Amino acid sequence: MMALYVALAVGAVMFGIGLYGTLSQTNLVMIMMGVEVMLGGALVNLVAFWRFLHPTAYPGQTFFLIIMTVMALDMAVGFGVGTARFRSRGSVESEEARELKG
Amino acid sequence: MILQTVFMGLFGVAAIWFAIVVFRTSSMVRSALALLFSQAALGAMFLAMQAEFLGVLQIMMMATEMAIMAVFMVMFMMDPGGLGGMEMTHQKRYAQVAGVIGAFGALGVAFGAGWGTPKATAPGPQEQLRGLGLDLMERSMLVFETAGVTILAAMIAATAVAVATRSASNREGDDR
Numbered sequence: 374m375m376a377l378y379v380a381l382a383v384g385a386v387m388f389g390i391g392l393y394g395t396l397s398q399t400n401l402v403m404i405m406m407g408v409e410v411m412l413g414g415a416l417v418n419l420v421a422f423w424r425f426l427h428p429t430a431y432p433g434q435t436f437f438l439i440i441m442t443v444m445a446l447d448m449a450v451g452f453g454v455g456t457a458r459f460r461s462r463g464s465v466e467s468e469e470a471r472e473l474k475g
Numbered sequence: 476m477i478l479q480t481v482f483m484g485l486f487g488v489a490a491i492w493f494a495i496v497v498f499r500t501s502s503m504v505r506s507a508l509a510l511l512f513s514q515a516a517l518g519a520m521f522l523a524m525q526a527e528f529l530g531v532l533q534i535m536m537m538a539t540e541m542a543i544m545a546v547f548m549v550m551f552m553m554d555p556g557g558l559g560g561m562e563m564t565h566q567k568r569y570a571q572v573a574g575v576i577g578a579f580g581a582l583g584v585a586f587g588a589g590w591g592t593p594k595a596t597a598p599g600p601q602e603q604l605r606g607l608g609l610d611l612m613e614r615s616m617l618v619f620e621t622a623g624v625t626i627l628a629a630m631i632a633a634t635a636v637a638v639a640t641r642s643a644s645n646r647e648g649d650d651r
Contacts, residue, residue: 392570398564
C-alpha cells in the first residue's frame with residue numbers, strides 16, 4: 374500500500390510544481406517545460422495505477438503511450454508557434470503577446 | 476516490496492528536486508538539463524515499479540526531447556546563460572497559491588480515495604510487452620491509430636506554422 378501512496382504523492386507534487394511553473398513563467402519555452410512537468414506527474418499516477426491496482430490489464434500502459442504522444446505534440450506545435458512568433462516579433466515572451474486580448 | 480518502495484521514494488525525491496530546479500535557475504540550459512534529469516528520474520521510478528518498457532521509453536524520449544528543447548532555448552531566449560539577471564516570471568504569488576492548491580488537491584484525492592488492495596506482483600517484462608502489444612492491436616487499436624494520425628497532423632501543422640511566409644522572408648532579407 375505504501376508504494377502506491379509514494380507514487381501518488383510524487384505525482385501530486387510534480388503536478389503542483391508544473392502548475393506553478395506554467396503560471397509564473399513569461400517565456401513560451403519555460404511555459405512548455407511547466408506543462409511537461411505536469412504531464413510527468415500524470416505519467417507517474419498512470420504507471421502506479423497499472424502496477425499496483427491492475428497489473429494484468431494493459432489499457433493503462435496504452436494511455437501512458439497516448440500521454441507521451443501528447444507531450445511530443447505539445448513540444449512540436451509549441452516550437453512551431455514559437456518560431457513563427459520569433460520571426461514576426463523577435464521574442465517569445467508572453468508579456469509581449471497581447472494581440473489576442475482585443 | 477520494501478526495497479521497491481525505498482527506490483521509488485529516492486527516485487521520486489530526485490524527480491521533484493530537479494523539477495524545482497527547472498524554475499529556480501536563471502540559466503535556460505541548466506533548466507533544460509534539470510528537466511531532463513527530472514524526467515529521467517521518473518523513468519528510473521517506472522523501472523523500480525517493474526514497468527521496464529515504459530521506463531526505458533521515458534528515458535529515451537526525454538533525452539532526445541530535452542536536447543531539442545535546449546537548442547530552441549538558446550535560439551529563442553534573450554539571455555540563455557542567465558548572466559544578465561533578467562526577470563522572467565510574473566504573477567508569482569498567484570502561481571504559488573495555484574501550485575500549492577493543485578498539489579494539495581491531488582494529494583487529498585490520492586490519500587482520501589479508497590484504492591483497494593494493491594497487488595504485490597506484476598507480470599514479467601515479456602508478458603507485459605505481449606499484453607501491451609495485444610491491447611494496442613485489439614482493444615485499443617482505434618485509439619492507437621488516432622494517435623498516429625494526430626501526430627501526422629501536428630507535424631504538418633507545426634511545419635506550416637514555422638515556415639517563413641514570403642513577406643517575412645523579404646523582411647529578413649531587408650534586415651541583412
